[in-house]
Amino acid sequence: MKHKSPLQRFALSIVVGAVLLLASGHIDELRAYQGAQIAIFAIAIASIVLLTGYSGQISLGHGALMAIGGYASVIAQIHWHLPYPLAFIVGTAIGALAGFLLGIAAARLRGPYLAGTTLALAVGLPSLANQFHILGGEQGLTFDVGTAPPWIGKEFSQYRWFFWVCVTAALAIFWLLRNLLSTRYGRRWRAVRSNPTAAALSGIDVGRAKVLAFTLSSAVAGLAGSLFAMLLGLVAPLAFTLTLSFTLVTGAVLAGVSNLGGSIVGAVVLVAIPELSGSIAAHLGGSEKVTSNLPGVITGVLLILTVLFAPNGPKLPHRKR
Amino acid sequence: MTIFLNTILIGLNSGAIYSLMSLALVLVWRSTRVVNFAAAGQAILSTYLGYEAMNRFHNYWLSLPVAVIAGALISALVEALVMRPLAKRTKGTPVEAIAPVIATLGVLGLIRSLAGMIWGNTFLQYTSPLSSMGFKIGHTTIPFSPQNAAIVIGSVVVMAIFAAIFKFTRLGLSLRAASFQPEISRLSGVRVDRMRTIGWAFAGAAGAVAGALVTPTMFLSPNSLDLLLVTGFVAAVIGGLESLVGAVVGGLVLGLGFAFILQYIGSSIIFSAAFVILIAVLLIRPQGIFGARSSREA
Amino acid sequence: MTLQLSNVKVAHGAITAIDDLTFTINEGELVTIIGSNGAGKTSLLRAISGLLPVEHGSMSWRGESIVGKRPEDLVRKGIVHVSEGKAVIPELTVSENLQLGGIWRKDRADVASATQMALDLFPRLAERMSQGADTLSGGERQMLAIGRAIVARPQLLLLDEPSLGLAPLVIDQIFAAIDSLRRSLGITVVLVEQNALSALRIADRGIIINLGKLVATGASADLMNDPALRSAYLGY
Numbered sequence A: 001m002k003h004k005s006p007l008q009r010f011a012l013s014i015v016v017g018a019v020l021l022l023a024s025g026h027i028d029e030l031r032a033y034q035g036a037q038i039a040i041f042a043i044a045i046a047s048i049v050l051l052t053g054y055s056g057q058i059s060l061g062h063g064a065l066m067a068i069g070g071y072a073s074v075i076a077q078i079h080w081h082l083p084y085p086l087a088f089i090v091g092t093a094i095g096a097l098a099g100f101l102l103g104i105a106a107a108r109l110r111g112p113y114l115a116g117t118t119l120a121l122a123v124g125l126p127s128l129a130n131q132f133h134i135l136g137g138e139q140g141l142t143f144d145v146g147t148a149p150p151w152i153g154k155e156f157s158q159y160r161w162f163f164w165v166c167v168t169a170a171l172a173i174f175w176l177l178r179n180l181l182s183t184r185y186g187r188r189w190r191a192v193r194s195n196p197t198a199a200a201l202s203g204i205d206v207g208r209a210k211v212l213a214f215t216l217s218s219a220v221a222g223l224a225g226s227l228f229a230m231l232l233g234l235v236a237p238l239a240f241t242l243t244l245s246f247t248l249v250t251g252a253v254l255a256g257v258s259n260l261g262g263s264i265v266g267a268v269v270l271v272a273i274p275e276l277s278g279s280i281a282a283h284l285g286g287s288e289k290v291t292s293n294l295p296g297v298i299t300g301v302l303l304i305l306t307v308l309f310a311p312n313g314p315k316l317p318h319r320k321r
Numbered sequence B: 001m002t003i004f005l006n007t008i009l010i011g012l013n014s015g016a017i018y019s020l021m022s023l024a025l026v027l028v029w030r031s032t033r034v035v036n037f038a039a040a041g042q043a044i045l046s047t048y049l050g051y052e053a054m055n056r057f058h059n060y061w062l063s064l065p066v067a068v069i070a071g072a073l074i075s076a077l078v079e080a081l082v083m084r085p086l087a088k089r090t091k092g093t094p095v096e097a098i099a100p101v102i103a104t105l106g107v108l109g110l111i112r113s114l115a116g117m118i119w120g121n122t123f124l125q126y127t128s129p130l131s132s133m134g135f136k137i138g139h140t141t142i143p144f145s146p147q148n149a150a151i152v153i154g155s156v157v158v159m160a161i162f163a164a165i166f167k168f169t170r171l172g173l174s175l176r177a178a179s180f181q182p183e184i185s186r187l188s189g190v191r192v193d194r195m196r197t198i199g200w201a202f203a204g205a206a207g208a209v210a211g212a213l214v215t216p217t218m219f220l221s222p223n224s225l226d227l228l229l230v231t232g233f234v235a236a237v238i239g240g241l242e243s244l245v246g247a248v249v250g251g252l253v254l255g256l257g258f259a260f261i262l263q264y265i266g267s268s269i270i271f272s273a274a275f276v277i278l279i280a281v282l283l284i285r286p287q288g289i290f291g292a293r294s295s296r297e298a
Numbered sequence C: 001m002t003l004q005l006s007n008v009k010v011a012h013g014a015i016t017a018i019d020d021l022t023f024t025i026n027e028g029e030l031v032t033i034i035g036s037n038g039a040g041k042t043s044l045l046r047a048i049s050g051l052l053p054v055e056h057g058s059m060s061w062r063g064e065s066i067v068g069k070r071p072e073d074l075v076r077k078g079i080v081h082v083s084e085g086k087a088v089i090p091e092l093t094v095s096e097n098l099q100l101g102g103i104w105r106k107d108r109a110d111v112a113s114a115t116q117m118a119l120d121l122f123p124r125l126a127e128r129m130s131q132g133a134d135t136l137s138g139g140e141r142q143m144l145a146i147g148r149a150i151v152a153r154p155q156l157l158l159l160d161e162p163s164l165g166l167a168p169l170v171i172d173q174i175f176a177a178i179d180s181l182r183r184s185l186g187i188t189v190v191l192v193e194q195n196a197l198s199a200l201r202i203a204d205r206g207i208i209i210n211l212g213k214l215v216a217t218g219a220s221a222d223l224m225n226d227p228a229l230r231s232a233y234l235g236y
Helices: A006-026 A028-057 A062-080 A084-106 A111-128 A156-180 A186-194 A196-201 A206-232 A244-255 A262-284 A288-309 B001-031 B041-058 B060-089 B098-119 B147-169 B171-181 B183-185 B192-217 B226-238 B244-264 B267-284 B292-296 C042-049 C071-076 C094-101 C108-121 C140-150 C168-185 C196-202 C220-227 C227-234
Strands: C003-012 C015-025 C030-034 C056-061 C079-082 C157-161 C189-193 C205-210 C213-219
Touching: A006 A156, A028 A062, A028 A186, A028 B183, A028 C157, A062 A084, A062 A111, A062 A206, A062 A244, A062 B267, A084 A206, A084 B267, A111 B098, A111 B226, A111 B267, A156 A186, A156 A206, A156 C227, A186 A196, A186 A206, A196 A206, A244 A262, A244 A288, A244 B098, A262 A288, A288 B060, A288 B098, A288 C003, B001 B041, B001 B060, B001 B147, B001 B171, B001 B192, B001 B226, B001 B244, B041 B060, B041 B098, B041 B192, B041 B226, B060 B098, B060 B192, B098 B171, B147 B192, B147 B244, B147 C056, B147 C227, B171 B183, B171 B192, B183 B192, B183 C071, B192 B226, B226 B244, B226 B267, B226 C196, B226 C205, B244 B267, B292 C056, B292 C108, C003 C042, C015 C042, C015 C205, C015 C213, C030 C042, C030 C168, C030 C196, C042 C079, C042 C157, C056 C071, C071 C079, C079 C140, C079 C213, C094 C108, C094 C205, C108 C140, C140 C168, C140 C220, C168 C189, C189 C196, C196 C205, C196 C220, C205 C220, C205 C227, C213 C220, C213 C227
Parallel strands: C030 C189, C030 C205, C079 C157, C157 C189
Antiparallel strands: C003 C015, C003 C056, C205 C213
């Protein structure tokens, strides 16, 4: 994809989008739901890949940034009565703001400290919902974006509509990020990642580049959180647990950390794991304990094995950059 | 005045637990330069094993050593089976710093899910024979129970044992030397790989003590120690991540700080306060409140 | 015939540090290895003590191969390496640094007498036993590093640039100590130095290497009197 112009990429996105959206008419509700989930995870993983793969910073707390985006969208809808596309934009913007603030601190932190700080965010932030009335406590807040607009067709199912929204958002994000990474910002981030000292010596403001990367990454995570809230129909502490952050990191590691396209592969694997473990558990005749925890076991094992045996990501046939 | 003293007692109790988790993180950091996010998972698994032992022997005090030994073994296994091969494989590659962080995260996720699979995601009671009702002084009940006393005394004992080992034994000297200067230590005949595993084992034991002591005052579930991981990390950062004394003091500072915030401001800002403290310490004094100096002390 | 290297090759990443080096050092000899910066002297010592892997060739000590052995095991065979740059642990006290030298040894009585010997050789350390090693001067640190090696009861002592960054007066003290050490204990010493003249004065023989290869070897006096070598490698 490296040698394609933005316009060519745009055309490609349109074609891929059209194929996916047309195909959505032929799949059942569950698959449409999973398709939407894949699109959301792909966006969220891309936000981590953008951060870790391109600017060399690490975040274990992107689940929390998704929560920030999700809650912001819902509150924008409930309290400001914004239509949901605008609510999504609010979610994205608030995510960016949170990321900007975090990024200022993050730019000065070395790896383990940054990892710990973002992990603290992932563990602690959802608990804030219980403290403030406006966030709806343990039950959370419902998010109702309504059904598909009438002009699109009468028999249009709810999840098929979500699938459309999420796929469109994912394509737009990937198109934007791909183009962004081939501009000078992308080149700066890569320089910062591979050798911060050399980057600084060649006149790049390393701190600023890192803050910008964190802001952008969080904006993308905020959008993923908004879409996630739409798909679930609610925001609640239990929707944005530490497990979600784990899952995203796993997806990014499986994606190969510095491979934007790999995000999609990572997302597919993440959605496939519960599906797969469901059928394994059914075969084993497992109890509820086994069924509900098998995905976590598989994710953990996959994460450990990937780091051990393919720390740079699985050897996908990927381009030199 | 009573409220003030009560607040201090509450702070000491939680501070003792934070200190133990902070010690667990610092011990691992010193031996392998890794922040071990799996510490919470290792501690919860050891606590579950302590719980199992209690169901078998019907004796809380017998279950404590079981949890501690399990904690040490689990931690040593994680180091030997995952972290050591990982360090060898990623040495000198761009992912050298990130890979261990992700690996410990994977271990944390794996252990939590395994615990859920075995014991369920429900709340279990790991009960101690000591009462969780506060002591009575005259007619007033203070917010400090016999179990709280056990927590504080147990933590002090563990820390005293660690201090004695590190300060006065040849093993302790080897552990310190290996963490400060691995190459000079090897040239002096110290088996540095073994010291790393032992450092992890000590850390696992400290985490297990924290889990087995604090759980009777709450409940046991696969993620019931997650928040402790965060407070332990904040405490470790306050202490400078490098110093064992700093780890303990960091835990106490945080425990007391939280107790006073809870008493005088309210619970709604606890998490935000922890987060602000963490970021403030990291930005203003990244070497911790006690910085490099105290590292020689122990 | 005690330390024998034949056709040894040592690489540092992609760079060959030592190439096809062959020499023998006899029991009880003090041999100095001389060469300019980047000649491969440090890599050579690190390979002998097990810190760097040997790509090719063989190395043996008292007839036993030491290729692929780990430093912590070689210490137990009497090969003690004082690495470059005042190899002490600043976070530990002077006394703890000395203790570390004998940490693996079972014979505690002999550790005590070896420690005493180190303190007799460097009385300044005795005055500073409970201080942190970070409070010592450069010369004292070098004394402590050598002292730690003495406590390990070395049979083959590898010293990497003990004079580096020290004042001339202190350098003389250190060299005098090395000389008296090998005389009283009869141990084999390999001394890597840039300060060629001082090293040759106490050495029996010298080995000159350049860019990882052997240039010349001979008795100290002969090397010092060879005009070509003097101007090219000995720098005076």
